[in-house]
Amino acid sequence: MRTTVVVIGGGQAGLAMSWWLDRTGVDHVVLERGVVGQSWRERRWHSLRLLTPNWMNQLPGLYDIGGDPDDYLGATEVVGLLDGYARAFGAPVLPHTTVVGVRQTASGFRVDTDGGSWRCRAVVVATGTEGASRVPALAAELGGDLQQVTALGYREPGRVAPGAVLVVGASASGVQIADELRRAGRSVTLAVGDHVRVPRTYRGRDIYRWLDELGVLDERYDEVEDLVRARRLPSLQLVGSPQRRSLDLATLSAGGVQLTGRLVGIDRGRALFSGSLANFLKAADLKQARLLDRIDEHVGGGPVHRPEPTPLPPPVTELELARFSAVVWATGHQPRYPWLDPALLDRRGAIRHDGGVLGAPGLYVLGLPFTRRRRSNLIAGVGPDAEALCAHLVGHLGRARSAA
Amino acid sequence: MSTVESPVVDNGVNVEALLGARQALAEAPEAAQFRWRARCEWVNGTHSRTTVHDFFGLGAEHTHTSPTVIEGDHPEVFASEDHGPTPTETVLAALAGCLTAGIAAVATNRGIQLRSVSAVVEADHDIRGILGADPDVRNGFDGVRVRYEIDADADRAAVEALVAQSQKRSAVFDILTNPTAVTVEVA
Numbered sequence: 001m002r003t004t005v006v007v008i009g010g011g012q013a014g015l016a017m018s019w020w021l022d023r024t025g026v027d028h029v030v031l032e033r034g035v036v037g038q039s040w041r042e043r044r045w046h047s048l049r050l051l052t053p054n055w056m057n058q059l060p061g062l063y064d065i066g067g068d069p070d071d072y073l074g075a076t077e078v079v080g081l082l083d084g085y086a087r088a089f090g091a092p093v094l095p096h097t098t099v100v101g102v103r104q105t106a107s108g109f110r111v112d113t114d115g116g117s118w119r120c121r122a123v124v125v126a127t128g129t130e131g132a133s134r135v136p137a138l139a140a141e142l143g144g145d146l147q148q149v150t151a152l153g154y155r156e157p158g159r160v161a162p163g164a165v166l167v168v169g170a171s172a173s174g175v176q177i178a179d180e181l182r183r184a185g186r187s188v189t190l191a192v193g194d195h196v197r198v199p200r201t202y203r204g205r206d207i208y209r210w211l212d213e214l215g216v217l218d219e220r221y222d223e224v225e226d227l228v229r230a231r232r233l234p235s236l237q238l239v240g241s242p243q244r245r246s247l248d249l250a251t252l253s254a255g256g257v258q259l260t261g262r263l264v265g266i267d268r269g270r271a272l273f274s275g276s277l278a279n280f281l282k283a284a285d286l287k288q289a290r291l292l293d294r295i296d297e298h299v300g301g302g303p304v305h306r307p308e309p310t311p312l313p314p315p316v317t318e319l320e321l322a323r324f325s326a327v328v329w330a331t332g333h334q335p336r337y338p339w340l341d342p343a344l345l346d347r348r349g350a351i352r353h354d355g356g357v358l359g360a361p362g363l364y365v366l367g368l369p370f371t372r373r374r375r376s377n378l379i380a381g382v383g384p385d386a387e388a389l390c391a392h393l394v395g396h397l398g399r400a401r402s403a404a
Numbered sequence: 405m406s407t408v409e410s411p412v413v414d415n416g417v418n419v420e421a422l423l424g425a426r427q428a429l430a431e432a433p434e435a436a437q438f439r440w441r442a443r444c445e446w447v448n449g450t451h452s453r454t455t456v457h458d459f460f461g462l463g464a465e466h467t468h469t470s471p472t473v474i475e476g477d478h479p480e481v482f483a484s485e486d487h488g489p490t491p492t493e494t495v496l497a498a499l500a501g502c503l504t505a506g507i508a509a510v511a512t513n514r515g516i517q518l519r520s521v522s523a524v525v526e527a528d529h530d531i532r533g534i535l536g537a538d539p540d541v542r543n544g545f546d547g548v549r550v551r552y553e554i555d556a557d558a559d560r561a562a563v564e565a566l567v568a569q570s571q572k573r574s575a576v577f578d579i580l581t582n583p584t585a586v587t588v589e590v591a
Contacts, residue, residue, distance in 0.1 A: 228430075265583040275548075275581035276571070283568040289561060315547060347433075 003029045005393065006111045007124045008102075010036045010093045012059065012082060013367030014126035016382040018091045019060040020390035026397070028120075030093045031113060037082040039130050043152045044075035047180060049240030051172055053206050056380040059085055060387065070206065072240025078379075099339050104360055108400075112339075121400060122362040122393050125351065129368060129377065131336030135329045136168075141266040147326040151177065154328055157184035163325025164188070166271065168263050170195045171234035174330030175247050179239070181328075182257050189319065190252060192277055193262040196236050197284040199307050200246040202295055207238070210295045217375035221355050224370070231370045234332070249281065250310045260316045270318045281310045335368070356389045362396055364389045417512040435462050442474075451477040451487040496525040496548070499576045503550060506570030516562060519555040526551075548580065 005021055007014045010032030021028045055069035065081055086093055101112040108121035133150035147161040151173040157180055164187035167178040178190045198207045211217050224230045239247040253259050261274035292306055346352050351365050355372045366385045375381030429436040438461035444454040457471035475488025500523050511518050527548045533541035554563050571577045
């Protein structure tokens with residue numbers, strides 16, 4: 001089979017790229033291992049809502065997704081959104097097609113799938129970030145009595161073994177899951193490392209409205225001071241709820257969640273926690289204050305009520321594992337590319353790219369954190385990246401043609 | 405074209421060299437493997453003498469400009485002769501030295517001129533642990549507190565951010581707050 005461009009992945013990133021290719025008149029196909037929005041169907045807990053409000057979630061050619069602009073879509077609503085979007089412009093999605101190999105050829109690429117091979121002149125990787133959960137090696141030292149669940153596998157409190165739960169990781173996933181388990185009456189311990197604290201609303205507006213207005217989300221990958229760190233930054237401690245409530249460690253702690261430092265070891269049936277919690281709490285409070293200062297400066301307004309600093313909980317450096325019935329690993333996930341040439345990956349297995357452009361001419365990636373801008377991994381960010389990369393891709397096709 | 409000049413800051417830290425090393429070692433992780441050494445001789449009683457001179461790093465052996473001798477002993481209230489700090493106090497010195505070096509480096513990188521930096525480090529220690537007087541008491545510290553007084557060309561929030569960042573990049577802070585595998589053997 002032949003086409004000009006193969007897009008791998010039929011989520012928001014692949015569809016946004018498909019829309020731009022379609023508009024530019026470039027023949028292409030979108031290969032999807034399941035159906036459109038597969039990760040939103042199978043890798044989300046039931047109560048999950050987007051962190052970004054509806055007004056933000058634009059896709060190319062779709063500038064108003066409907067609904068209350070200040071509300072947050074649930075995962076099944078995102079599936080509906082993507083389904084409708086793909087249908088609206090007739091995205092050439094080939095469902096139930098798993099890519100097994102991408103190879104460079106004399107004239108472009110050969111993409112092997114479980115349903116035959118494609119020859120094409122360019123490939124766009126849009127498989128997202130959820131290849132595999134990142135679980136620390138010490139997970140193997142936990143006893144077999146303890147149920148282990150990852151944030152991608154977590155569904156609802158009722159499916160977590162009855163009893164006390166240790167949630168590891170305090171980015172959006174970790175704080176949301178800890179909160180939900182606590183509200184379901186569970187005894188919850190939350191192990192906290194580096195995290196980014198922001199209030200849901202400030203000065204009456206959603207924090208994303210401010211980040212958008214300050215230009216923070218549009219900071220470019222080639223302008224940001226520490227790109228490696230920016231790409232690894234944990235997700236904002238936020239939850240999307242109709243009440244627009246803030247969810248941070250202070251609220252969780254007040255609600256009875258026990259906070260500890262990072263889980264750093266297992267020793268004779270005890271979980272060992274880092275003594276660095278005070279520093280992480282302080283650093284997160286300082287960074288939040290800096291952001292709120294910027295907002296105050298931006299509006300030229302005087303001081304308004306701010307979230308209180310997170311009180312330092314009683315220090316806990318070890319706990320008996322026997323007190324827990326389950327561990328939830330909210331320690332992040334990372335993409336995996338077993339079908340890509342390893343020479344295109346770095347030591348950690350991540351794609352090496354310059355703003356979504358790979359070293360191999362004609363290969364692109366989008367939908368990763370800070371691909372081109374801070375908003376790159378948001379639904380609100382794949383559109384602009386797809387537009388820029390589509391333009392680059394069309395340029396490449398032209399160059400390749402004139403060279404031939 | 406207008407240019408914004410960052411203020412000239414001199415805290416005696418060669419930040420360009422540090423940033424260069426960071427970039428170079430990110431590409432060459434083998435060269436980043438260091439091995440620190442200390443050589444200890446028992447003198448008498450609880451008194452021992454540790455010398456720090458050579459180390460390995462950047463793929464080669466190195467020596468400090470001169471060797472440093474660190475005495476270790478216990479105070480007279482422990483019925484010792486007090487030839488030097490207890491090793492626990494040397495740990496506090498190491499923490500303060502590490503964090504303070506970090507503060508100077510981060511301040512320079514952020515264009516903050518330091519005028520004075522001082523710290524008091526205190527550790528709470530229930531010595532029933534090391535005496536074996538109570539099996540439920542650990543040998544080590546119950547907690548460590550560091551209190552900085554910093555005079556710098558920066559507001560309080562920026563100074564607090566300096567101190568927070570220095571902890572984030574501190575080896576001794578990490579060593580004290582996180583477990584480390586230690587093996588001790590007889591040659």
